[in-house]
Amino acid sequence: MAKATNITWHEAKVKKEDRRKLNGHGSAILWFTGLSGSGKSTLSVAVEHELHKRGIRTYILDGDNIRHGLNKNLGFSPEDRKENIRRIGEVSKLFVDAGIMVLTAFISPYQADRDMVRELVEGREFVEIYVKCPLEVCENRDPKGLYKKARSGEIKNFTGIDAPYEAPECPELVVDTNQQPLEDSVKQVIQYLEENDYIEKQPVRL
Numbered sequence: 189m190a191k192a193t194n195i196t197w198h199e200a201k202v203k204k205e206d207r208r209k210l211n212g213h214g215s216a217i218l219w220f221t222g223l224s225g226s227g228k229s230t231l232s233v234a235v236e237h238e239l240h241k242r243g244i245r246t247y248i249l250d251g252d253n254i255r256h257g258l259n260k261n262l263g264f265s266p267e268d269r270k271e272n273i274r275r276i277g278e279v280s281k282l283f284v285d286a287g288i289m290v291l292t293a294f295i296s297p298y299q300a301d302r303d304m305v306r307e308l309v310e311g312r313e314f315v316e317i318y319v320k321c322p323l324e325v326c327e328n329r330d331p332k333g334l335y336k337k338a339r340s341g342e343i344k345n346f347t348g349i350d351a352p353y354e355a356p357e358c359p360e361l362v363v364d365t366n367q368q369p370l371e372d373s374v375k376q377v378i379q380y381l382e383e384n385d386y387i388e389k390q391p392v393r394l
């Protein structure tokens with residue numbers, strides 16, 4: 189709910205389309221969602237690297253990092269997760285307006301919260317990428333030892349253990365990190381972006 193009244197929107201002379209033209213590419217949100225340990229951070233970093241090599245302006249917003257600053261006052265209750273995603277949605281929208289390809293790596297466990305972000309931006313600007321991986325595999329990877337802590341009760345409301353994860357109903361892309369190596373997942377995302385005209389196809393180097 190908006191609290192402020194008597195506020196007026198100011199239009200800038202330079203528009204999103206002007207910035208995109210200057211950059212020479214489009215802008216969108218690549219929204220990676222999935223369980224802890226599914227590979228959101230690993231994949232978004234690798235995809236960003238590939239985009240950067242192609243001369244595309246990018247920025248990553250990662251759950252762990254954002255919770256150190258902008259969202260340090262939020263925990264993991266359903267309400268706080270919702271507010272976390274709402275703020276990230278708004279920040280991502282600013283990046284899209286700035287003409288930048290923004291990659292987000294948040295568990296974002298609720299479909300309604302992800303849909304809220306989709307509604308915030310224009311039609312094709314939200315690309316939902318489900319980083320799919322069975323809970324057992326994520327738990328086995330346990331890169332930060334958090335599942336162990338969640339199982340022992342040291343961490344409460346841990347996604348997949350005692351807090352829900354709602355798999356995307358209709359994502360633009362499903363990347364199965366248990367079925368393919370990282371390089372194939374990167375190719376899958378880049379191919380999607382090329383085929384859907386978010387980025388230019390790169391000529392095959394012989």
Ligand SMILES: Nc1ncnc2c1ncn2[C@@H]1O[C@H](COP(=O)(O)OS(=O)(=O)O)[C@@H](OP(=O)(O)O)[C@H]1O
Binds near residue numbers: 224252268347
């Ligand atoms: N209770 C609980 N549940 C889930 N995750 C937890 C929790 N406590 C701490 N962490 C760590 O916080 C990271 C998830 O933050 P997010 O902002 O992505 O979460 S959410 O989208 O608001 O659900 C998550 O990062 P990833 O492992 O990269 O997903 C964890 O490192």
Ligand SMILES: Nc1ncnc2c1ncn2[C@@H]1O[C@H](COP(=O)(O)OP(=O)(O)O)[C@@H](O)[C@H]1O
Binds near residue numbers: 226370
């Ligand atoms: N095919 C794969 N794709 C991505 N990550 C993988 C894959 N196989 C194993 N991993 C490992 O799984 C872990 C995923 O951790 P991370 O990227 O932090 O996940 P998340 O950000 O979703 O919590 C990393 O240690 C990564 O090396």
